[in-house]
Amino acid sequence: MELNESVRSLPGVGEKTAELLQKVEISTVKDLLYYLPRAYKDFSHCKKIRDVSFGETAFFKVKILSQPQVRRPRYKLEITSFQVSDGTGIAIVDIFNQVYIKNNIVPGNIIYIYGKLEQKFGKVRITSPELYFKKPQESFLPIYPLTAGLTQNMLRKFLREALHTAEFTEVYSDVFLRKNKLFGLKEALREVHFPETAERAEKARLRIIFDELLLFNRMLELLGEEKRLQNRIRIEGSFLEEFSRYLSFELTGAQKRVMREIENDLTGEQVMNRLVQGDVGSGKTVIAFFAMYCMYQNGYQSILMAPTEILARQHYETALKLFPEEKIVCLTGALTAKKKSELREKVADGTLKIIIGTHALLYGDISFENLGLIITDEQHRFGVKQRAALSGGRQEVHTLIMSATPIPRTLSLVLFGHTDISVVDELPPGRKEIKTYLIHGSKYNDMIGFIANELNQGRQAYIVCPLIEDSGGMEAKSAKQMFDELKSCYPGKQMALIHGKLKNAEKQKIMEDFSSGSLQILVSTTVIEVGINVPNATVMAVMNAERFGLAQLHQLRGRVGRGKHQSYCFLVSDNQNAYERLRVLVSSNDGFKIAEKDMQIRGTGDLLGTRQHGAGTLKVANLITDMGLLIRTREVLDQLKKSGGPEYGAITAAAKEELKKKLIEIALN
């Protein structure tokens, strides 16, 4: 069976099961084989009751001491209990609603149980364990992430079948495998699912990470190898001084430096391919506008693509201060078809020079008179996908990507070794550090009082909730509920509720009202996370802060502290388990440090936008914790290239295939 075949070709996988598997992004046999266990049940050796701490799950070999007793404490609940001992301790085993098991519980017999040891009601107990009347054959059983309807046993069965029938193609020679101490592919996949020992499971995982990182390195290399085109849109002149006159503030040293770098690119020999990275509020927008200004003065058109309509609108407002109104257009979904086609004509004949819109703009049916520059305001996430966009887009025009995702320097060197990067590493002067507090729900009323005080001084506040509406069972407070509550807390204050389900025009109106100050409070979901700029807002309160990633919270917090007033961020959480993580934000305002921590905790897949793509790049590897291997695989790649063996060709082909997929994805998004 080939790896690319559908999982439907496995025995026992019908249409329904295939749909279930699809939910965890398994559609081919390959996806299934690379669906790795998150942990294992260790049956390799039994632990002694005495040596296991409460809360720990383990495998025990015990003797049954007592006859089973059945209790029925309430309707539909039957508990079968019996005592066991392994000579080092005694425990009570409780089994729920399986009365039939009673007949198998014979005092004096030896059984194996797998479960969590706990101390409850004054006794040592093991509740709902798995019981085995014979020792399980496998030493380790895989535990997979599941979705409703999918069970561990189903996955185990399909995987055993797939491992048995799939045809594996090994790309590395035996010599190479030995030299790098790697398992062969077949062995690695078998051992990663059904390992004989913990060490072998680890070694198997290493082989899979090795493959991923080698491929990843080759993809980066391919992107870097791409020939830089000669700059046919060469501009003339120096505009920094002239541009500065339009601004109401002095540019920071970092802004000026980056602007000069851009100017050098635009007047230079090769087409610009630059990434501008800067922490929240560092003033990246004005840099983007400077680049457009340079193009404008030379008669070229520029595009600025924003991730949301709200941001597109905000950029449009900024543009009005720098360019004549009749030269600017904001193309968003809110326009009527007639208006849109009218505007497109004006873009095509060159009347409009500054074209602002959402990302969809680039792939829509639009033509230009003389497009010179494309700026993408990514805000979030970058990595291979954006790099592929950079080199796969319209290569003849200059490209600038703005990103607020602070990525650790070491990592950006690896990822962007071949691309030009500018870092805006200075905040505008006079910014006060945002005071951040992690508070328990019991302090909620104090916070409400504090916010009232800020509002009375003329400031504005954001209140962010993870959900729009109550969704039964979830413990988080919804934005709607919050909004209703706050209305009674702040009578006389103007407030609005904003979330992704509102129509664009409604969202826009609310944002405009908040921007102009006619609204004082904005209750919101994370739609406001990226890029919103309202310098008079000084409070950001995030409810159920534990629900958000650190980098995301840093983005949210970055919505305040953008003006001259002291700003505050409240992270409200009752979840003590999250406190250690959330304290990172309390103690640091440095996006780079926070991002690094976030990546250590959550992995890098999310951030790099490479996670959800089935078997492919970086599902298992973590660029932070596996940094050592990332560097080693880079060296290995160099050696493979030099020795010119068949491995290099195979990896190159796979990397090209992967990049092609990414480009298609980008085009479809």
Ligand SMILES: Nc1ncnc2c1ncn2[C@@H]1O[C@H](COP(=O)(O)OP(=O)(O)OP(=O)(O)O)[C@@H](O)[C@H]1O
């Ligand atoms: N040199 C400067 N001096 C004073 N204020 C500045 C300066 N540069 C930018 N600003 C102002 O700082 C605010 C933040 O700038 P901007 O919106 O460009 O940040 P950003 O880097 O895009 O941040 P984010 O990633 O959070 O969107 C804006 O109000 C902007 O006008």
